[in-house]
Amino acid sequence: MANDYFSSHISEKFNEELSQLTEQLEKMGKAVMTQFDLALQSIEEKDPKLAKKTLKKEKIIHNYDIQIYELGYQIMALRSPVAGDLRAIMSILQTTSDLERISDELGKIAKAIKDKNEIPEDIIHIFLDYGNGVCDYLNRTLKALNSYDVQASTTIIRKKKSMNALYLESIQKLMALNKTVDIDSMSSYLFIAKGLETIAVNARNIAKYIIFFEEGIDVRHQARKDIIEQFSQTS
Amino acid sequence: MAAPIALTTKNWCLKYGKTEALKNLNIEIPEKKVTAFIGPSGCGKSTFLRCFNRMNDLIDNVSVEGKIMLYDEDIYDPRVDISILRQSVGLVFQKPNPFPKSIFENVAYGLRIQGKKNKTELQDTVEWALKNANLWNEVHNRLNDNSLSLSGGQQQRLVIARAIAVKPQVMLLDEPTSALDPLSTLKIEELILQLKQDYTVVIVTHNMQQAARVSDYTAFLYLGELIEFNETTKIFSTPKEKQTEDYITGRFG
Ligand SMILES: Nc1ncnc2c1ncn2[C@@H]1O[C@H](COP(=O)(O)OP(=O)(O)O)[C@@H](O)[C@H]1O
Ligand SMILES: [Mg+2]
Numbered sequence: 001m002a003n004d005y006f007s008s009h010i011s012e013k014f015n016e017e018l019s020q021l022t023e024q025l026e027k028m029g030k031a032v033m034t035q036f037d038l039a040l041q042s043i044e045e046k047d048p049k050l051a052k053k054t055l056k057k058e059k060i061i062h063n064y065d066i067q068i069y070e071l072g073y074q075i076m077a078l079r080s081p082v083a084g085d086l087r088a089i090m091s092i093l094q095t096t097s098d099l100e101r102i103s104d105e106l107g108k109i110a111k112a113i114k115d116k117n118e119i120p121e122d123i124i125h126i127f128l129d130y131g132n133g134v135c136d137y138l139n140r141t142l143k144a145l146n147s148y149d150v151q152a153s154t155t156i157i158r159k160k161k162s163m164n165a166l167y168l169e170s171i172q173k174l175m176a177l178n179k180t181v182d183i184d185s186m187s188s189y190l191f192i193a194k195g196l197e198t199i200a201v202n203a204r205n206i207a208k209y210i211i212f213f214e215e216g217i218d219v220r221h222q223a224r225k226d227i228i229e230q231f232s233q234t235s
Numbered sequence: 236m237a238a239p240i241a242l243t244t245k246n247w248c249l250k251y252g253k254t255e256a257l258k259n260l261n262i263e264i265p266e267k268k269v270t271a272f273i274g275p276s277g278c279g280k281s282t283f284l285r286c287f288n289r290m291n292d293l294i295d296n297v298s299v300e301g302k303i304m305l306y307d308e309d310i311y312d313p314r315v316d317i318s319i320l321r322q323s324v325g326l327v328f329q330k331p332n333p334f335p336k337s338i339f340e341n342v343a344y345g346l347r348i349q350g351k352k353n354k355t356e357l358q359d360t361v362e363w364a365l366k367n368a369n370l371w372n373e374v375h376n377r378l379n380d381n382s383l384s385l386s387g388g389q390q391q392r393l394v395i396a397r398a399i400a401v402k403p404q405v406m407l408l409d410e411p412t413s414a415l416d417p418l419s420t421l422k423i424e425e426l427i428l429q430l431k432q433d434y435t436v437v438i439v440t441h442n443m444q445q446a447a448r449v450s451d452y453t454a455f456l457y458l459g460e461l462i463e464f465n466e467t468t469k470i471f472s473t474p475k476e477k478q479t480e481d482y483i484t485g486r487f488g
Binding site: 008009010011014080081082083084085086087216217 | 443444447471472473474480483484485486487
């Protein structure tokens with residue numbers, strides 16, 4: 001339904017409001033991706049200045065969060081949306097808060113990087129491998145969001161297993177280095193890996209909201225295999 | 236649907252002359268629930284509603300086909316006594332239509348037709364009906380005033396009291412609040428929610444939010460056809476038919 005959905009209402013003003021919501025959301029998603037790139041770059045280049053910049057991006061994300069929340073709230077109050085409109089607004093608001101949390105995690109990661117002045121090269125590689133994986137995962141999710149693509153969203157959910165495997169791999173690699181790393185540093189490295197894992201979970205939530213909007217089915221608490229069974233055309 | 240069924244239509248068709256106004260309608264209306272009919276003007280909501288107490292019989296040129304059952308009684312059976320049918324299936328119109336008589340006599344009207352003469356019985360039933368229509372507190376000390384001195388909202392509740400005084404099984408309401416202000420509207424909506432404890436209620440409404448607020452089931456009619464019938468929460472969250480979705484969200488069909 002989605003592509004012309006936000007232009008098909010009899011009220012032009014309502015079409016504008018809905019398009020404004022989706023445009024703001026798209027921009028918020030792009031801003032989060034920029035922040036993610038900065039965070040990875042700050043790890044790669046061991047550059048505290050980049051880490052600081054990553055932290056600053058949080059403010060932009062907060063502003064989007066506030067704007068989208070307010071507009072969604074206004075539409076709910078004034079238009080009493082139902083059916084697809086209601087599902088659109090609910091899933092947009094939920095997506096916004098997951099993007100906000102992703103941004104928070106990126107901020108925390110950047111802060112951890114900034115506070116560590118020496119990170120060993122092999123640990124940087126572990127973070128970059130895992131971080132790029134999560135970054136790509138989020139990017140695909142946001143693409144699915146922009147086209148309200150249920151198939152692509154199902155693929156995101158299907159990939160839960162491989163994302164979990166990446167996480168475990170990074171933890172195992174970190175733990176293998178425990179002889180050369182002091183406890184304080186190790187705990188902050190584990191904290192960074194955990195932060196990346198949280199971002200993957202948030203991305204998956206967004207994929208679930210897309211399915212809710214399009215299909216009207218709440219899959220937030222459904223098992224991965226049940227979601228795949230219902231929505232995947234290939235399996 | 237789990238609730239017992241009060242009204243059933245089977246392949247129900249109605250024509251005004253040669254114009255088909257209702258096309259092959261099949262619906263089961265659950266007992267002691269509120270069922271709303273929604274749809275654009277002229278889609279046949281009022282026509283359909285009037286079928287349930289045979290009000291259409293009064294219109295020339297109307298022909299019907301199919302069956303309508305009130306529980307297990309075929310209401311179009313020639314042996315049916317229409318005045319008794321209209322007592323067990325009461326109809327309330329858009330514009331309040333009290334008789335130009337006292338408040339008391341309006342409510343007692345149907346009882347007198349039933350031949351009830353006992354004064355205390357009449358008084359008791361009038362009081363009971365006015366209380367059930369949430370009007371008693373406003374009128375108990377002026378029962379002999381002319382009903383036309385009441386406000387629109389009060390008149391509508393009086394008409395409802397008149398209908399329930401004869402203890403109907405079904406209450407049909409055709410846009411009962413479209414002539415009322417928002418507060419009077421809310422009072423009628425409250426009343427509808429109370430009524431369903433004792434009666435099966437069918438309401439026609441233009442106001443989608445009203446259907447969402449008061450009804451348990453919603454039927455969407457379009458050009459004389461029943462497009463979708465389901466629990467109201469389903470209709471307003473995840474309608475199955477695109478036509479329903481377009482109508483309730485205000486999109487081009
Ligand atoms: N008494 C009548 N004679 C002829 N046609 C009628 C009569 N009443 C209604 N109609 C027609 O039947 C259709 C359904 O009307 P109605 O039931 O009043 O629709 P709704 O209540 O949904 O607005 C309309 O096309 C209307 O013009
Ligand atoms: Mg009508």
